[in-house]
Amino acid sequence: MTVTVVDHPLVQHKLSLMRDKTTPSNQFRQLLREISHLLAYEVTRDLPLEMRLVDTPLETQPMPHISGKKLALISILRAGNGLLDGILELIPSARVGFVGLYRDEDTLQPVQYYYKVPQAIDQRPVIVVDPMLATGNSSCAAIDLLKKSGAQNILFLCLLAAPEGVAVMQDRHPDVPIVTAAIDNKLNENGYIIPGLGDAGDRMYGTA
Numbered sequence: 177m178t179v180t181v182v183d184h185p186l187v188q189h190k191l192s193l194m195r196d197k198t199t200p201s202n203q204f205r206q207l208l209r210e211i212s213h214l215l216a217y218e219v220t221r222d223l224p225l226e227m228r229l230v231d232t233p234l235e236t237q238p239m240p241h242i243s244g245k246k247l248a249l250i251s252i253l254r255a256g257n258g259l260l261d262g263i264l265e266l267i268p269s270a271r272v273g274f275v276g277l278y279r280d281e282d283t284l285q286p287v288q289y290y291y292k293v294p295q296a297i298d299q300r301p302v303i304v305v306d307p308m309l310a311t312g313n314s315s316c317a318a319i320d321l322l323k324k325s326g327a328q329n330i331l332f333l334c335l336l337a338a339p340e341g342v343a344v345m346q347d348r349h350p351d352v353p354i355v356t357a358a359i360d361n362k363l364n365e366n367g368y369i370i371p372g373l374g375d376a377g378d379r380m381y382g383t384a
């Protein structure tokens with residue numbers, strides 16, 4: 177299973193601004209949106225193309241179009257929505273699903289409260305989005321549910337990953353590639369990524 181770190185200077189610069197604790201929520205969301213576009217560009221580079229005829233004003237020629245069933249973007253609520261919004265701007269025809277999981281603060285285990293995914297998920301490329309791959313528990317639980325629904329071609333996209341989360345994902349879902357903007361040093365005892373950026377949902381929505 178592959179782990180890809182998107183080390184593009186624009187991604188890295190914007191991520192550093194997001195990490196800064198003085199960056200307010202509105203700028204944090206805007207930066208997340210901008211990074212989402214760049215990450216979406218990366219994760220879709222292998223989508224299959226097919227040739228279809230296009231009438232230009234001058235001639236009819238076969239031209240490349242994305243083929244197959246439309247992508248499914250699955251947001252792990254609530255922080256996943258920040259990545260989702262930006263990606264949808266780039267891929268507006270994608271189908272969208274949501275997995276609602278909250279982290280029990282004592283056990284750090286995910287608890288499911290919502291699940292709704294597009295039809296024919298087994299025939300779609302699926303991109304699961306969550307800005308933070310921390311313990312890996314929520315991400316793995318979400319992917320467990322998606323596989324139970326038949327999803328076969330799954331990629332996990334995040335902004336920041338902890339080495340511990342990457343290891344858990346590699347162990348439980350070795351078939352799922354991970355794409356991230358950075359792999360940080362470690363998790364702290366509360367399950368936060370260090371140095372990280374804090375609680376992504378709180379930073380996005382100003383709920384800290």
Ligand code: URA
Nearest residue numbers: 310368369374375376
């Ligand atoms: N979730 C977050 O939002 N931040 C972390 O550092 C870990 C999990």
